Amino acid sequence: MTEQKSYVISAWICAGKTYITKKYPDVIEVLSGDYKYLLTDEQKNMPSESLKSTVREINPDWPGNYADAVAAAMEKHPVVLVAPGKIIYDLLRERGIDCILAVPDMDSADEYKRRSKQRGNNDAFLQRIEDNLEKDSKEMLAEPNKKIILRRGEYLEDALLREGIIKAVK
Numbered sequence: 001m002t003e004q005k006s007y008v009i010s011a012w013i014c015a016g017k018t019y020i021t022k023k024y025p026d027v028i029e030v031l032s033g034d035y036k037y038l039l040t041d042e043q044k045n046m047p048s049e050s051l052k053s054t055v056r057e058i059n060p061d062w063p064g065n066y067a068d069a070v071a072a073a074m075e076k077h078p079v080v081l082v083a084p085g086k087i088i089y090d091l092l093r094e095r096g097i098d099c100i101l102a103v104p105d106m107d108s109a110d111e112y113k114r115r116s117k118q119r120g121n122n123d124a125f126l127q128r129i130e131d132n133l134e135k136d137s138k139e140m141l142a143e144p145n146k147k148i149i150l151r152r153g154e155y156l157e158d159a160l161l162r163e164g165i166i167k168a169v170k
Helices: 017-023 062-072 086-092 110-117 123-143 156-162
Strands: 005-011 028-030 080-081 100-104 147-151
Touching: 005 086, 005 156, 017 080, 017 156, 028 086, 062 080, 062 086, 100 123, 100 156, 110 123, 147 156
Parallel strands: 005 080, 005 100, 028 080, 100 147
Antiparallel strands: none
């Protein structure tokens, strides 16, 4: 297998993936919702954060279409941010794509709920954080992928700077 030229980073919700893509032009986020769901006309007009708590139809091409999009993004960008999830990690590994997991500190649900609220998510989404952060962090830690731990008070940008994956923008 040839050496991978791009970093593929999976980070949990509210870690700051979208923020990084706005600040660092060489970083792209491949949004899983764009590939996982078939949207109604009404849903297509909703703000993306509001859309995350609605019922949506699964795209029959999922998750292969998402892995294809990640591979295409790797051709153009040195850092590709992807959604968390075992199905994604397994499929990327099957395709020979190394994915680094940015794992949130298990005691930071309050912090992630605050971030979620600030970005406009509804109460159901906040409850999802409360219910799943510790479980999802443990599942991420169980994966064979390389990990970066997001410390309390730390966003993905802080961790990627600390690891030397991105360089500070002046």
